[in-house]
Amino acid sequence: MKVLLLQDVYKLGHAGDIKKVADGYGRNYLIPQKFAVLATPSAIKQIDSIKKQADSIRSQLNTEMQSLSEKISNSWIAFPCKAGETGKLYGSITTQMIADAISAKIGATIDKRQIDAQPIRTLGEHKVSVRLTVDVIPSFTVITHREGEKPVVEETTEA
Incomplete structure (x- = not known):
C-alpha cells in the first residue's frame, strides 16, 4: 500500500513523503491516526503544501527544543x-x-x-x-x- 505521510513518523519518513507500507500498518495505524492518507493522484497534488507546512513546524519545534x-x-x-x-x-x-x-x-x-x-x-x-x-x-x-x-x-x- 502506498501512503502519503501527513506528519513526520519516526523510523518511516517526513511529512510529504510517499512510502510503501504494509497494508495492515497503513490501514490500522497510519490512516486512523491521521499520520497518512492513501497516495491517490489528488493527494499527490498536495505534496508541496504539506512539505512546506511540515518544514515550518519542524524548524519551530527544533528551535524550541534546542x-x-x-x-x-x-x-x-x-x-x-x-x-x-x-x-x-x-x-x-x-x-x-x-x-x-x-x-x-x-x-x-x-x-x-x-x-x-x-x-x-x-x-x-x-x-x-x-x-x-x-x-x-x-x-x-x-x-x-x-x-x-x-x-x-x-x-x-x-x-
Missing part, C-alpha cells in the same frame, strides 16, 4: 542498585525510571517512549539518547553503582 537539548546533553543520572559479584543488577533500570529521573533533573516532562535505550542490567556508565524531535536527539550518561558506594563520574571532554 535549549532543552543542551540541558539534557550536559547532565548525568546516578542510580544506586543492588548487584551481584559479577556486576549484574538484581532487577533493571527501566526507561520509565530514566524518564522520571531526567524529568526531575531538568524540570521538563520526558515520556518513556522518547528514551532510546534497553533496560540497563549491569553496573557502570551507559549512554542513553532522548528523542525530542526527529532531528534533535541529545544523549546523556546513566551511571549505575552499588548501594552504599559513591558513583564514579568521569568528566568527558569532547573536541
